[in-house]
Amino acid sequence: MTFWVYILRCADGTYYTGHTDDLERRVGQHQTGEVPGYTHDRRPVELMWSQDFGTRIEALAAETQVKDWSRKKKEALFRGDWDAVSAGARKPQAVSRYGLSTSSIPTRDERIGEGSALNTATPPPVIVLVRPQLAENIGKAARAMLNFGLVELRLVAPRDGWPNPKAGPAASGADVVLARAQVFDSVAAAVADCAHVYATTVRKRELVLPVITPEQAAREVRAAGERSAILFGAERAGLETDEAALAGKIVTVPINPAFRSLNLAQAVILFAYEWSKHEALAVPTEAAEEPRAPHAELEGLIGQLDAALDEAGYFFPPERAQASRRTIRTIMAKAGWSSREVRAVRGMIRALVSPRRR
Numbered sequence: 008m009t010f011w012v013y014i015l016r017c018a019d020g021t022y023y024t025g026h027t028d029d030l031e032r033r034v035g036q037h038q039t040g041e042v043p044g045y046t047h048d049r050r051p052v053e054l055m056w057s058q059d060f061g062t063r064i065e066a067l068a069a070e071t072q073v074k075d076w077s078r079k080k081k082e083a084l085f086r087g088d089w090d091a092v093s094a095g096a097r098k099p100q101a102v103s104r105y106g107l108s109t110s111s112i113p114t115r116d117e118r119i120g121e122g123s124a125l126n127t128a129t130p131p132p133v134i135v136l137v138r139p140q141l142a143e144n145i146g147k148a149a150r151a152m153l154n155f156g157l158v159e160l161r162l163v164a165p166r167d168g169w170p171n172p173k174a175g176p177a178a179s180g181a182d183v184v185l186a187r188a189q190v191f192d193s194v195a196a197a198v199a200d201c202a203h204v205y206a207t208t209v210r211k212r213e214l215v216l217p218v219i220t221p222e223q224a225a226r227e228v229r230a231a232g233e234r235s236a237i238l239f240g241a242e243r244a245g246l247e248t249d250e251a252a253l254a255g256k257i258v259t260v261p262i263n264p265a266f267r268s269l270n271l272a273q274a275v276i277l278f279a280y281e282w283s284k285h286e287a288l289a290v291p292t293e294a295a296e297e298p299r300a301p302h303a304e305l306e307g308l309i310g311q312l313d314a315a316l317d318e319a320g321y322f323f324p325p326e327r328a329q330a331s332r333r334t335i336r337t338i339m340a341k342a343g344w345s346s347r348e349v350r351a352v353r354g355m356i357r358a359l360v361s362p363r364r365r
Contacts, residue, residue, distance in 0.1 A: 010066035012073060013057040014081060017049035022081055024074045026066040030057055043285050044229070055085045064153065068183045071158055074130075129235075131156065132228050132282060134275060135197050137163045137250060138241040145169075146177030147272035148239075149184035155276070155283035160188040161197045161236075194238065194250045202233035206254035207274055208245050209267045217256045224258045225281035237278055242271055297345035304349045309339050311353055315360050 011030040015023045015037055023046050027033035034054050037046045046052050060066040073081070083091035134152055139145050139162060149160060162169055169190045178185055191197040198204050205224050206216075219227070228235040238254060240246035251257065260269070260277055269277075313332060322328035344352070 009059045009061070010063050011057050011059050012066050012069045014055045014073065014085075015046060015052040016055045017046060017052050019049050021049065022055070022078070023049075023052070024070055026063075026070045028063075056081075064180065064183050067153065067156065067158055129229055129232050131159065132278075133159045133161055133198075133201060133234065133236040134279075135161045135163060135194070135236050135238050136165075136271065137194055137197075137238055137246055138166060139271065140166045140242050142167055142171035142173035143177040144242060144271045145171070145188075146174035146179075146181070146185065147270075148275045149174070149178045149181040149188075151272045151276035152279055153178075153181035153184050155279035157279050157282065158184050158187060160184050162188055162190050163194050163197050164192060165190065194253055198236040198238070198253065200234060201236040203228065203231050203235040204238065204254040205235065205256050205258045206238045206246055206251040207258045207278070208240065208251060209259055209262055209269065214248065214252055214257070216251075216254065218259055219256055221258055221260060221278045221281045224256070225278065225284070227256075228282065229285065239271060239274055297347060300344050300346040300349045304346055305339065305344060308344070308349050308353055309336055311356055312339070315356050318360070 012026045036042045037052050
């Protein structure tokens with residue numbers, strides 16, 4: 008399967024970067040306003056650049072890298088001016104073993120669009136795991152993140168150190184998240200560049216802070232315009248009260264009061280899913296809807312069914328026959344059959360009327 012990273016130029020001169028598994032369809036959705044968020048109110052939009060990748064992981068990593076580029080560097084990319092792309096780097100960038108930048112803080116040129124129009128595109132939230140114990144749980148949290156399009160993971164004082172090879176198998180392919188993970192000594196250091204901090208907990212605390220759901224938190228993060236961090240506490244006891252106090256709000260889930268126990272990956276996935284609702288992510292089980300059958304095909308089906316029922320003596324008493332036929336027509340018309348379905352049902356009727364000899 009092919010995944011695409013793309014850059015759109017918006018009507019106000021700013022740029023939007025995204026990824027998709029169907030480039031033509033996704034660009035069309037941006038152009039018609041079907042995609043909520045940044046491009047919806049900045050139409051018309053124009054596709055400036057795209058590149059295909061063999062896996063979603065590669066596409067996500069490339070999207071994160073290109074989002075971080077300055078305006079000048081992006082425009083050099085559009086022109087295919089590779090010397091200018093190299094010269095357009097605005098800051099030193101660490102390179103992971105995937106050959107992609109691990110920098111995550113947007114440049115000033117990316118935040119400010121042409122003509123000093125403010126670019127309010129919100130960077131994806133940072134997931135901060137505080138004193139995680141098992142490397143396997145870190146891997147599972149990374150897997151949960153990447154499933155819903157999040158790649159920036161920060162670890163505060165992991166018990167068994169970092170990097171840890173035990174995290175890889177549990178991540179089930181979310182290697183890009185593990186490769187980019189950063190380690191900090193304290194929660195304060197981990198969230199120092201974040202304007203908004205949310206602490207997740209299901210325990211009562213002696214803090215006078217607003218308490219919101221993951222859905223509300225995701226909505227606020229998306230609307231904020233600045234970098235946000237979501238804190239998740241250690242597996243055994245969660246966040247300390249002093250760590251939760253660094254946050255502006257508490258995020259909690261309505262949960263069975265007799266069993267308040269979520270594991271780390273479950274807690275991460277609850278928030279990541281809410282964040283993903285307005286992201287351009289593929290829906291693997293989504294299939295193209297079949298077009299409805301022409302009316303003539305439906306009439307053929309209704310006529311065949313009517314004849315079979317009449318032959319079987321269904322329309323009795325005779326004075327109720329017309330009302331029964333109207334009911335049958337309403338039922339058949341309401342279903343919205345496709346041509347394939349009409350053919351299948353007609354085959355069933357034939358089999359009932361003229362069964363094959365065994």
